[in-house]
Amino acid sequence: MKRIACYSAALAVCLLPCLPAVAQDYSGHTLVVGTWGGDIERLLREHVAGPLEARTGAKVEFLLGGSGDRMAKMVAERNRPTMDVTFQNIYEAPAALQEGLVVAPDAALVPNAANVWPGMNDGCYAMSLNGLGIAYSKAVFPETPEWADLWKPELKGMMAYAPYPSSEGDGMLGVAARVAGADEHNPDAAFAKLAELGSPKLSYSSLDEVLSLMDAGEIAAAPMISGYVLSNLQNYAGIGFVFPKNPGPVLVRDMVCQVANGPEPELAQMFIDLALSVETQTAYANELNFGPTNSQVTLSSEQSERVIDTPDEVASLLQLDWPYVIAQRSAWTDRWNKEIMGQ
Amino acid sequence: MKPTVTALLVAPAVVLMFGVFLLPFLFLVVLSFWYQTPGSLSLDTNFTLANYARILGDSYFLGGLWTTLWLSAVVTVICLVLSLPLARWIVRRAGRSKGLLIGLSILPLVCGALLPTLGLVNLLSPLGFINGLLKSMGIIKTSLPLLGNVLGVAIGLVQAFLPLMILPLITAIEGIPVDYEKAAMSLGAPRLQVWRRVLLPLMLPGIVAGSLLVFCASLTAFVTPQVLGQGKVVTFASLAYQQAALVLDWPFASALAMVMLAFLLLAGALGAFVTRSLARSA
Numbered sequence: 297m298k299r300i301a302c303y304s305a306a307l308a309v310c311l312l313p314c315l316p317a318v319a320q321d322y323s324g325h326t327l328v329v330g331t332w333g334g335d336i337e338r339l340l341r342e343h344v345a346g347p348l349e350a351r352t353g354a355k356v357e358f359l360l361g362g363s364g365d366r367m368a369k370m371v372a373e374r375n376r377p378t379m380d381v382t383f384q385n386i387y388e389a390p391a392a393l394q395e396g397l398v399v400a401p402d403a404a405l406v407p408n409a410a411n412v413w414p415g416m417n418d419g420c421y422a423m424s425l426n427g428l429g430i431a432y433s434k435a436v437f438p439e440t441p442e443w444a445d446l447w448k449p450e451l452k453g454m455m456a457y458a459p460y461p462s463s464e465g466d467g468m469l470g471v472a473a474r475v476a477g478a479d480e481h482n483p484d485a486a487f488a489k490l491a492e493l494g495s496p497k498l499s500y501s502s503l504d505e506v507l508s509l510m511d512a513g514e515i516a517a518a519p520m521i522s523g524y525v526l527s528n529l530q531n532y533a534g535i536g537f538v539f540p541k542n543p544g545p546v547l548v549r550d551m552v553c554q555v556a557n558g559p560e561p562e563l564a565q566m567f568i569d570l571a572l573s574v575e576t577q578t579a580y581a582n583e584l585n586f587g588p589t590n591s592q593v594t595l596s597s598e599q600s601e602r603v604i605d606t607p608d609e610v611a612s613l614l615q616l617d618w619p620y621v622i623a624q625r626s627a628w629t630d631r632w633n634k635e636i637m638g639q
Numbered sequence: 640m641k642p643t644v645t646a647l648l649v650a651p652a653v654v655l656m657f658g659v660f661l662l663p664f665l666f667l668v669v670l671s672f673w674y675q676t677p678g679s680l681s682l683d684t685n686f687t688l689a690n691y692a693r694i695l696g697d698s699y700f701l702g703g704l705w706t707t708l709w710l711s712a713v714v715t716v717i718c719l720v721l722s723l724p725l726a727r728w729i730v731r732r733a734g735r736s737k738g739l740l741i742g743l744s745i746l747p748l749v750c751g752a753l754l755p756t757l758g759l760v761n762l763l764s765p766l767g768f769i770n771g772l773l774k775s776m777g778i779i780k781t782s783l784p785l786l787g788n789v790l791g792v793a794i795g796l797v798q799a800f801l802p803l804m805i806l807p808l809i810t811a812i813e814g815i816p817v818d819y820e821k822a823a824m825s826l827g828a829p830r831l832q833v834w835r836r837v838l839l840p841l842m843l844p845g846i847v848a849g850s851l852l853v854f855c856a857s858l859t860a861f862v863t864p865q866v867l868g869q870g871k872v873v874t875f876a877s878l879a880y881q882q883a884a885l886v887l888d889w890p891f892a893s894a895l896a897m898v899m900l901a902f903l904l905l906a907g908a909l910g911a912f913v914t915r916s917l918a919r920s921a
Contacts, residue, residue, distance in 0.1 A: 362884065364884045364885050364887065365884060367680070367887060368883070368884065368887060368889075371680050371887070391680065395679070395680045395681065397680075459870055459881070459885065460885070461885050461886060462885075495871070496870075497787070498787060498869055499787075499869050499870025499871065500869070501865070501866065501869075505760070505764070508766055509764070509765060509766065512765070512766055514765045514766070514782065622678060623677065623678030624678075625678075625886055625887075626675070626677065626886055626888055626891075629881065629882075629885070629886050630697075630699065633699060633873070633881075634699050637870055637871060637873075638699070638873070
């Protein structure tokens with residue numbers, strides 16, 4: 297009996313470091329997470345918020361909306377934030393860190409951050425990988441199009457864009473610049489080339505709206521983020537999606553950030569750690585077609601084909617000079633309004 | 640009631656108005672004279688008129704202002720033309736259904752802007768009900784552009800703000816004894832002349848009130864122009880949203896809001912002047 301007690305004690309001592317650092321009871325605490333609605337919220341509830349609530353006793357509250365709203369909230373609440381975790385896009389995360397609105401990524405606080413592909417935790421923790429490709433109407437393009445095919449004269453005025461400023465709009469400017477033989481540092485070339493496509497038929501606020509019109513052939517094509525389109529293709533037989541090759545698709549990355557001076561820093565770190573875990577990242581890839589950032593994730597070969605999930609694939613993507621692009625935001629918005637929308 | 644009791648009863652509302660409306664509004668005024676540091680989220684708090692100079696010096700923003708003003712004026716006139724016969728019919732002819740019809744006419748106000756607007760998207764889109772019907776009847780082959788232009792936005796604004804015109808007109812017509820109309824007709828006045836010489840002059844206060852409400856609501860409308868305009872109809876509210884929520888240039892967005900407010904005040908002053916003139920001439 298004494299021996300059993302000794303073994304038990306020894307086992308307990310050995311296992312102690314392996315126990316999750318969540319033994320503390322967080323009952324009565326509320327973690328506020330700002331994110332996008334729809335499937336992303338559902339997935340985060342299932343794979344992150346649910347397990348975190350079960351383990352800690354804390355409550356997770358989601359604030360749904362656009363990432364611009366969340367940036368605005370962080371700036372407005374700079375001295376006394378009410379949000380603990382926020383999901384931002386690839387260009388907002390470094391800007392938020394530069395402004396001191398978020399905590400710099402730290403694998404000592406968020407262990408799964410060490411498993412993220414090197415170099416991707418830029419500003420915040422890299423949550424998912426996507427590419428800006430071409431969603432196209434199969435009635436208009438019998439063969440998969442390249443970026444340059446969008447400039448066919450008969451397609452003038454048949455494009456759809458997301459409201460600007462956005463990753464899609466900036467990405468398309470980067471592509472147009474390269475089709476014109478320049479890059480985003482030459483905005484005159486970018487805007488002039490993009491203007492050749494004509495005023496878009498639609499500036500869409502809803503994915504269903506643009507996909508329905510594309511399915512019917514009313515819209516020829518739209519630059520769209522891969523995950524959103526691929527998850528919807530099964531509903532629209534007349535729509536295809538392609539990652540073009542010349543130039544490659546534009547890299548778009550969702551980031552998850554710990555808000556600086558947020559009320560619940562420990563819960564925020566646990567939430568982010570769960571979000572970066574193999575399980576959540578695998579679900580993101582399989583259910584949303586968002587590429588995982590966790591290098592430990594193994595996808596089926598079929599699913600791996602659909603998403604961006606390796607550093608080699610990332611290297612093949614077109615990466616914009618986001619700090620430069622952000623610095624041009626106001627001026628480019630005016631130019632987009634006048635030269636692209638207001639033709 | 641003693642003045643102290645009255646003050647105590649009024650105090651919660653005053654505090655609430657001060658805290659949630661006046662204070663943020665004053666901050667908005669101050670913000671419009673600050674400047675967004677380029678490429679940064681931080682604000683330069685030195686007093687500047689740069690945001691106003693940008694609005695007044697750029698034909699794009701002036702064009703947006705002009706579009707907003709004339710669109711609001713057109714919507715006001717359409718609402719007035721549609722509401723005049725409808726309001727009179729509800730007051731004079733609807734009988735027992737009067738309450739029900741008034742309830743139905745204010746329905747767009749109580750359901751909020753988003754739901755009816757999304758319903759209109761389904762009606763007006765290239766794949767929507769109207770284009771589908773016209774195509775199935777062989778009247779058109781390609782879809783009519785009913786969204787993403789001023790026509791679509793005007794349809795949406797009229798639908799949304801018609802109740803703001805109908806209600807003051809109903810009140811105005813209810814105040815006109817039906818005998819006035821009968822007397823005019825018994826003296827041989829045609830129906831159009833009854834409207835021109837009897838009803839319209841007596842309804843003027845209601846017309847002014849309704850027009851003011853519809854004009855101001857259209858001037859500041861955001862959801863309807865944003866959704867039905869599909870980014871291609873530039874209004875001041877949509878510009879302010881873009882600058883505040885997407886560009887994150889809050890000082891400039893505040894300046895846009897202040898310009899909108901100036902036109903609201905101008906419209907209000909004009910309405911008050913007309914109402915006072917009517918009261919004096921009555």
